[in-house]
Amino acid sequence: MLRDILRGTGVALVTPFNEDKSIDFDALASLINFVIEGGVQYIVTLGTTGETPTLSREEKLDIIQATFSFVANRVPVVIGIGGNNTAAIVKDIETFPIENAVAILSASPYYNKPSQEGIFQHYKALADSTTKPIILYNVPGRTGSNIAASTTIRLAHEVGTIAGIKEASGNMSQCMQILRDKPQEFMVVSGDDNLALAQIACGMDGIISVAANSFPKDFSLLVQAALDGDYDTARRYNNLLLRGYDLLFAENNPAGVKAVLSELGIVKNQLRLPLVPLSAGIHNEVRDYLKTLK
Template identity: 45%
Template sequence: MKQLIGTGVALITPFNDDFSVDVDGLKRVVDFNISNGIDYLVILGTTAENATLTDKEKQLVIDTIVQENDGRLPLVLGIGGNNTQAVIEEVQARNLDVFTAILSVSPMYNKPTQEGIYQHFNAIAKATRKPIILYNVPGRTASNMLPATVARLAKAHKNIVAIKEAKGDIVQAMELIAQCPQDFLVISGDDMITLPMVLAGGAGVISVIGEGFPAAFSKMVRLGLERKVDEAYDIHYKIAPAIDYIFAEGNPAGIKAVFSELNICGDTVRLPLVGVSADLRNEINTFIAQF
C-alpha cells in the first residue's frame, strides 16, 4: 500500500455562517493541500465533524472532494462506529471504487474488551475486499487497541493493511512496528510524535496540522522517511508550537482558525463544539505571521 506512505490529512468540513456546508471553501481546502505536497486525503474523519453531519451532507462532502480531487491524489474514506452491523451495512452500501482504503475507528463508548475489538474488525474485514486502516484513538474511544490485537488482525486479514495510531505513546508505536507484519503500515495519528514514529519505522501520518501547513509538514515527513534527521527535526521544532495551539481548545476549532487566518474558509463549527477563544486566536495568528 505505497499510496498510504507519507502525509495524509484528515480534511475539515467548512461551514457557512448559517452552519450549512461551505462547498466552495471545501474545494479551496482540497486544492490548497494538493498544491502543497500532501500525499493523500482522508474524508469524513473525526476532524470533518462527521458526527454532526446528516447522511445527505456526508454524501455532499464526499462528492465535492472526489470531484475537486479529480483523481490527483489517493482518497481514504472514514467509515466507523460502535455498532458493528451498522458499519458493515455502510461499507457495503457505499460506492468505494474511487477510494484506496477505508479508515475505521475502534468502537467508542461501548468500551469493548480486546476480544470485542478483534471481533468487530474481524466482521468488517470479512464483509469487504477494500483495504482497511484501523484507527486507535483512546482519548476519544475510552479504550486502547493493544498491539497484540492489532497484530492478530493484521495476520488474520490481508485487507487490514495499516493502523492510524493516535494514543500518543511512542513506546506503543514501536511495539506495533515490531509485532505487526513487515508490510503492515503503522501511521501516526498524533502530530507531535509523527517524526519519532517515522524514524522508528512508521509509514507517515494522517495529520490535522498538516492540512494547515501542508508544505512544511509533508516536507518534514519526507525528510524523516529519507532519514535526513537533522533537517526533519528543524522543521518539527519550528511547527511544534502550532500543534499545541490547534488542539488547545479542541479539534477542529483550532485548525479552522488557521484556515480562517489564511483566508481559505471560515472557522464556524457545529455544537457541541465552539470556536476558539480570542486569546488563542491571537496566538495562532501571531504564529502564522511569524512562520
Template identity: 45%
Template sequence: MNSKFVGTGVALVTPFNSDLSIDHEALKNIVEFNIENGTDYLVISGTTGESVTISRQEKKDIIKTISDANNGRVPMVLGIGGNNTASIIEEIKTTDLSEMDAILSVAPYYSKPTQEGLYQHFKAISEACPIDVILYNVPGRTSKNMEPSTTVRLAKDFKNIIAVKEAGNNVAQYLQLIKDKPEDFLVISGDDDLALGVVLAGGAGVISVIGQAFPKPFSDMIRLGLQGKAKEAYNLHYKLMDVIGYIFEENNPAGIKAVFEALSLCSDKVRLPLVPASLQLKAKIERFVREFQ
C-alpha cells in the same frame, strides 16, 4: 508495502458557512491547496471533519466535492466507523467506494469492548469491506485502547487490513507495533506532535490535522524523516511545534479551523457541541500564522 499510504495524509475539515451549511467552495480550495503543496493522500469524514454531526446526505455531498476537486490525483480514504458493528457494515455495503482506496475505521467508542470484542468488530468489518481497511486507535476519544497484540493479530489474519492509524500519544506502543507488525503492514501516526519520531523509528507516515494548513513544510518534514534525514526534518518540526500545540489546546477541529480562518481559507465555524476557538487562542494562532516563514 502499500506505498500509496506512505507519507502525509490529512484529515480534512468540513468548512461551514455562517448558517452552518457546508461551504463546498472552501472545501474545494482546501483540497487544491493540499494537493498543490505535496500532501500524499486525503482522509474524508474523520473526527476532524466533524463526522458525528454530518448527515448521510451531507457525507455523500462532501465525498463528491472532494472527489471532483481531487480528480484522481491522490489516493482517498473514507471514514466509516462507530460503535454499532451492524450499522457500519450496512454503511459499507450501501456506500459507493469505487473512488476510495481504503476506509478508515475507528475503534468502537463508549461501549468499551474487550480486546476480543475489538478483534471480532474489525473481523466483521474486514469481511464486509471490498477495499482496504485502515484501523484507527484513539483511546483518548474511545475510552478503550486497542493493544498492539490485537492490532498485530488483525494485521496477520486479514489481508485487507493494511495499516493502523495509532493516536494514543504513547511512544512505547508505537515502538511495540513497529517491532511486532508484519513487514508490509503500515503504522501511521495520528499524533502530529510525535509523527516525525514515529517515522524515524520505522513508521510509514502520518494522518495529520495541522498538515492540511501547512502542507508543504509538514509533508517535507515527513519526507525527510522517511529518508532518514533527521536533522533537516527536525528543523521543520521545531518551526511547526508551537502551532501543533495550539490547535489541540481547546478542541479539534476548532483549533485547525482558527488556523484556516487566519489563512483566509475557511471560517472558524463548528457545529455544537463544539464551539469556536476562544479569542485568546485565536490571537496566538493569528500571531503564529503572521510570523511563520
C-alpha cells in the same frame, strides 16, 4: 501495497461550514487545492477531524462525491467510516460510494469500551463486508478504549483486508511493539502530529495529520525529510511547527485548524455544536504565530 501508495503525509480534512452551518463546498474545493499544492500525498475525507458525528448520512454522501470531484485523481483518497454500531458501519461500507477510494479508515468503537476480543470481532466483521483495505484507527483519548498491540498484530496476521493502522495512542512502547511484530506489508502511520518525527524514526510509514490542513507545505516537508533519513531538516521543520501543534489542540479539534484556515482565507471560522470556535485569546495567539511562519 497500500503501504507504498500511502507512504508520507495524509491529511484528515476538516469540513468547512457556512454561517448557517450548511456545508461550504466552495471552501472544501479551496482546501483540497491548498493541501494538494502544499505537497500532501493523500487525503482522508470523513475522518473525525471533519466533525463527522454532526453530519447526516446525506451530507456524508455529498462530501464523498464532492471530494472525489475536487481531487480529480491528483492524489489517493481514503474514506473514514466508523462508529460504535458494528452492523450500521457494515451497512455504510456496503452502500457508500467507495469504489474509487484506496482504503477505509475506521476508528475503534467509542463509548462502548469493548474488550480486546470485541474489538477484534468488530474489525473482522468490517473486513468481511468489503474487499477494500481497512486501516484501523486507535485513538483511546477519544474512544475510551485502547487497541492493544497484541490485538493489532492479531488482526494484521489473521484478517487479510486489515492493511494498516493509524496509531494515536501516544504510547511509544506500544507503537514499537507493533512495528516489531507486524507483517512486512502492514502499514503503520502516526496519528499524533507532535510525535510524527519520532515515530517515523522508529519505522512508521508517515502520518494521517490534522496539522497538514493548516501547514501542508512545512509539515509535508518534515515528514518527507524524516522518511528520507534527513533528520536535521526534519527537526528544523518540526521545531518551527511545535508551537503550532499546541495551538491547534489548545481547546478542541478542529477549532484550532479552522482558526488558522480562516486567517488564511480558505474556510470560514464555523463549527457545529457542541464544538465552538477558539476563544479570543487563543485565536490572537494563532494570529501571532502565523506571522512567524511568513
